[in-house]
Amino acid sequence: MTAHINHKSHNGNQDDHPFKRSDSAVSIMHLKREPFKITVIGSGNWGTTIAKVIAENTELHSHIFNPEVRMWVFDEKIGDENLTDIINTRHQNVKYLPNIDLPHNLVADPDLLHSIKGADILVFNIPHQFLPNIVKQLQGHVAPHVRAISCLKGFELGSKGVQLLSSYVTDELGVQCGALSGANLAPEVAKEHWSETTVAYQLPKDYQGEGKDVDHKVLKLLFHRPYFHVNVIDDVAGISIAGALKNVVALACGFVEGMGWGNNASAAIQRLGLGEIIKFGRMFFPESKVETYYQESAGVADLITTCSGGRNVKVATYMAKTGKSALEAEKELLNGQSAQGIITCREVHEWLQTCELTQEYPLFEAVYQIVYNNVRMEDLPEMIEELDIEDK
Numbered sequence: 001m002t003a004h005i006n007h008k009s010h011n012g013n014q015d016d017h018p019f020k021r022s023d024s025a026v027s028i029m030h031l032k033r034e035p036f037k038i039t040v041i042g043s044g045n046w047g048t049t050i051a052k053v054i055a056e057n058t059e060l061h062s063h064i065f066n067p068e069v070r071m072w073v074f075d076e077k078i079g080d081e082n083l084t085d086i087i088n089t090r091h092q093n094v095k096y097l098p099n100i101d102l103p104h105n106l107v108a109d110p111d112l113l114h115s116i117k118g119a120d121i122l123v124f125n126i127p128h129q130f131l132p133n134i135v136k137q138l139q140g141h142v143a144p145h146v147r148a149i150s151c152l153k154g155f156e157l158g159s160k161g162v163q164l165l166s167s168y169v170t171d172e173l174g175v176q177c178g179a180l181s182g183a184n185l186a187p188e189v190a191k192e193h194w195s196e197t198t199v200a201y202q203l204p205k206d207y208q209g210e211g212k213d214v215d216h217k218v219l220k221l222l223f224h225r226p227y228f229h230v231n232v233i234d235d236v237a238g239i240s241i242a243g244a245l246k247n248v249v250a251l252a253c254g255f256v257e258g259m260g261w262g263n264n265a266s267a268a269i270q271r272l273g274l275g276e277i278i279k280f281g282r283m284f285f286p287e288s289k290v291e292t293y294y295q296e297s298a299g300v301a302d303l304i305t306t307c308s309g310g311r312n313v314k315v316a317t318y319m320a321k322t323g324k325s326a327l328e329a330e331k332e333l334l335n336g337q338s339a340q341g342i343i344t345c346r347e348v349h350e351w352l353q354t355c356e357l358t359q360e361y362p363l364f365e366a367v368y369q370i371v372y373n374n375v376r377m378e379d380l381p382e383m384i385e386e387l388d389i390e391d392k
């Protein structure tokens, strides 16, 4: 028998592709309520990118979503103009996501409370150190039916110990909150280069039912694009822990890169880092699933991409090459953007110190000591050496 090649599959028309998987399962959804209205809180590098993704989908699925998406902007002057006005007239975020055209149904709004008026889904996407202040301003203004997704990577460290940011949002605002996390360097997603992500969400006790409330189908429709493939799961803790802690590992990879130690050393850091991430999850968030770290984009894939080309790596490489501090490097390199590992490694250290467990996490602790206590990067291998030979 002769092998038959279907030439239609090579003509670039995806609809003719014999292996094309259909999204029809999610698109035949009958809404039994008003279309969901979405607000994105944040307009940085990732905030603007996710707002773009969402606005493309709300226009496409206007039977499910109100096409207009509001994006709250922490406003600032760019020359004589407000960034908000630039976004609304030129449809580009010239500071945090330059040269990317934004959909016209994405409306920038500098007034936080106005931006969430009538919203059914809040998508949080700001550097995590600013979350407590935002949440404080929102208290008392968010209706109980509202649902939320956190795209932030980090932890909240407070009176309740180390907390997932999604749990923090739920506790402070009384709304169900899931998470989105994955191997997603924003500039690549913004350019519509193909990638994957993981969304995690658990149905709340007051779930209203299919077609009436946010669930996995709604979230897939909200975030999935041909260039941004979404897997929706339940493990909010797993994807949040992986997303927060890979930024600490990425700083160590940056030190390695800046010291010129090469690919083997970087791989060793990532191996150790993955081990500490999983250990941290099992120890402090036993509800997280180990397979999430291996199988999901939010797990090992995000670790790899961030350690290859993320901002945390860039900052740490620059520290190694110039001798500058983490905050100086962040300021000089990132034009107002944030390398979240700098804060996360401190939060992790403080939490582990409270638990008297710093020795159990030598890589996380070494990163903290280098960033905050001027410990020499050259000492990194010694600090993380696994001494498992019994002293006889």
Ligand SMILES: NC(=O)C1=CN([C@@H]2O[C@H](COP(=O)(O)OP(=O)(O)OC[C@H]3O[C@@H](n4cnc5c(N)ncnc54)[C@H](O)[C@@H]3O)[C@@H](O)[C@H]2O)C=CC1
Pocket: 042, 043, 044, 045, 046, 047, 048, 073, 074, 075, 096, 125, 126, 127, 128, 130, 151, 152, 153, 154, 184, 185, 186, 187, 336, 337, 338, 339, 340
């Ligand atoms: N950029 C990326 O490639 C990705 C980032 N993330 C995560 O998403 C979250 C948001 O990151 P980005 O959007 O990249 O932010 P960013 O790093 O671009 O930070 C700049 C943003 O912070 C805002 N800002 C500055 N001072 C503020 C204040 N006092 N209050 C509120 N906002 C203030 C700025 O207005 C700007 O919108 C972070 O947790 C990050 O780890 C996740 C995946 C990819």
Ligand SMILES: O=C(CO)COP(=O)(O)O
Pocket: 153, 182, 183, 184, 185, 186, 247, 250, 302, 305, 306, 309, 310, 311, 312, 313, 338, 339, 340
């Ligand atoms: O989270 C990210 C990729 O998924 C972005 O990492 P950086 O913040 O290090 O750029």
